[in-house]
Amino acid sequence: MISLKGILKGEDSLDSESLVIRQRREKAEQLERDNVPLYPNGISRPEKIEMIHTIYDSYEEEALKRVSHVFSLAGRIMTMRRFGKAAFLHLQDSTGQLQVYVQREQVGADAYIIFKKFDIGDLIKVTGRLFRTKTGELTLLADTIGLVAKSLRPLPEKYHGIRDKEIRYRQRYVDLIMNKEVREVFRDRSRIIQILRRYLSSRDFIEVETPMMQPIVGGATARPFKTHHNALDMDLYLRIAPELYLKRLLVGGYERVFELNRNFRNEGISVQHNPEFTMLEFYEAYATYKDLMSRTEEMFSMIADEIKGGPVFSYQGHVLNLSPPWYRMTLEEALVEIGHIPEAELSDRECLIDRLRALDAPVRGNEKIGKFWTRLFDLLVEPKLIQPTFITRYPTDVSPLARKSQEDSRFTDRFELFIAGHEIANAFSELNDPREQRRRFEEQIASRGDDEEIPPVLDKDYIRALELGMPPAAGEGIGIDRLVMLFTDAPSIRDVILFPQLRPES
RNA sequence: GGGCCGUUAACUCAGUUGGUAGAGUAUCUGCCUUUUAAGCAGAGAGUCACUGGUUCGAGUCCAGUACGGCCUACCA
Structure with a gap:
């Protein structure tokens, strides 16, 4: 159900509420009714995905099987491929991305029902061990999975990402994600x-x-x-x-x-x-x-x-x-050698004014001569100093x-x-x-x-x-x-x- | 400040000479336990930036406005 309160209050004034956002809100409310906190506190500090790659990228499947450590990760769901009773997702934390495999059999039927309400963009935590998939990608098989913070807005499209510069600058958080x-x-x-x-x-x-x-x-x-x-x-x-x-x-x-x-x-x-x-x-x-x-x-x-x-x-x-x-060069040398202004003209106000006017630069006429030099420098020399x-x-x-x-x-x-x-x-x-x-x-x-x-x-x-x-x-x-x-x-x-x-x- | 270009679904983009608004992703429903731009079947989703004009009829043509981009100007 759409939150009647939300409509009456005219919430979400940043945007007309799209269907996608409404659906996410409803899903979140459903989770809340099922006693799943949307924004739980006291999440213990997770391990870093970068560390996992640094150590285990070189491990073969057999070597990974001997790693008994149960990893504890948290991050944002960036992609998700769902099957009936299992799903692959990519988890992104501040250090990188890791694929996570969630199986109903592994996490339990109750947890899997909750997981079905998770969306791309949600912040989640997972625990589990590492393995390699058929295609060889290092992946965490989830033992447990839980919500860390619900995302009520969809992320941009996974393939093209976000291109609109206006959104990138205004909503830098989306750009950074x-x-x-x-x-x-x-x-x-x-x-x-x-x-x-x-x-x-x-x-x-x-x-x-x-x-x-x-x-x-x-x-x-x-x-x-x-x-x-x-x-x-x-x-x-x-x-x-x-x-x-x-x-x-x-x-x-x-x-x-x-x-x-x-x-x-x-x-x-x-x-x-x-x-x-x-x-x-x-x-x-x-x-x-x-x-x-x-x-x-x-x-x-x-x-x-x-x-x-x-x-x-x-x-x-x-x-x-x-x-x-x-390189070191005096301003005069730069004007003569790179700006191609004859040395004799450098002390001639009228010549300098003519040159500036020829370059469409506004000149009042009463400026100090040094000002003419720096203006000419900006126009003729600066772009060439690579x-x-x-x-x-x-x-x-x-x-x-x-x-x-x-x-x-x-x-x-x-x-x-x-x-x-x-x-x-x-x-x-x-x-x-x-x-x-x-x-x-x-x-x-x-x-x-x-x-x-x-x-x-x-x-x-x-x-x-x-x-x-x-x-x-x-x-x-x-x-x-x-x-x-x-x-x-x-x-x-x-x-x-x-x-x-x-x-x-x- | 001036010039040029852009603004169409949440995102990336099509849209013919002016004739009922399109795709992919995402979302929803169903199936699916090694996928990776997963797949298959179906569905919903739009103030075509805004305002006005021309026209029988405007996403499309014209004018203005807003916002953005690039160039330019200003700027030691």
Whole structure:
């Protein structure tokens, strides 16, 4: 019977209740009437399917017969082939799948009647011994079988699985149940983050947490999300970068700090951009941007070894080689050699504007020359930087927090790292002269367009901190999502973020 | 923000020139104790994304809206 209560309450508002769901509900209610708890508590921790494969995949039938151990497993029914008095099913736990053979004779008539009410998608527990079927598949012959949690919704089709990207992103739980590769991507993401934490911690970096809600937007240029604190009656911004807080900690005396957490930018969404994204920022006193190049090579090599088994692997059809040392090139060299811009034009504003306009890039005309360079770089060079490449010598006017180069004050001691046409990291020797930092901030505010989204406020407290003296240091930011894309061969940032931002369902 | 494409059963997809809505999987019933995209027989299942228009008649043609995808723009 259909639950009258359910209809009256208008339950299941996510979906018009389909026949399949109604039937499952009825079956569940039937089980409940037969005193089978649908969501029992106190299930003892099961053994892992992966362990069974690791040990017993190589066992022949005769060897398996001598294994007296009774295994206890739990997981989700992924497929089922029923006969009259027996059935085969595949059980999936977090580590893998194993076939289970349920015979009425073996589990008993009463248990088998209950088992007949089980569906694909249900979470169950089984105990039993291993054997091999006629076709040689390692299989557990069930002695007992019981319900762990009833599934009231059907799973997607067993053969084609789930393809609709909208469902995959919105209902990631379904995507994860159905797609092993997706489960592996997020496992790799976790491993990559662990490798980075391990690397930094073992080199005496301490992990810190600085404000995500900031009264003044700083550390990068981007539109922030705005919120309001009621009790303090003040506007706050979700951070676009933790940089200025982390450097306050260098002033405070920590010489190596890092933060690995979310930033928020109120900009467009694309295959490379999500409004909230994960950034690793680390700062090291008595180091320069050159030291950070080595660190970056070292960290990425560790990840490549552990995730890919070595420095050579492919990403979206490109064969990448992360063996150090990586290419190094100044921004000017890249523009001339890869962007094919004649060197003489690099200092000619009009020529650069013409080139940008020819590429359909919007130009206001009053930008700093460095801005023209980076725009041209983004259009002409970045997509061509497939192998890991450090681009150095960024103009001072586009690097307001970076230290000027000793040889030439028009440039900073800074690099950006590009791999597979993506910007992966940005690093520089830190500007620690409070007088110059104030001038750069003032300059930045003065030249800022009339973008009302970005409040033109000078962070006086940061200047005050620098005035106490910050040791010479270098810092780096690494976009974790893009890094994970690289090592999981993911074409879109949505494939490496569990719950990417989407419009609400209508 | 702009362009292109998509939206049909729970899932994967067909749907002819505009003429009563289709398949496979899944589900339900029956048979079936070594199957594995099990098999056999039968059954049920749809607001064709939504709104409007053209038409005797619209899943199909037109317009708009919503959501998604890809490209593009914005984005140190």
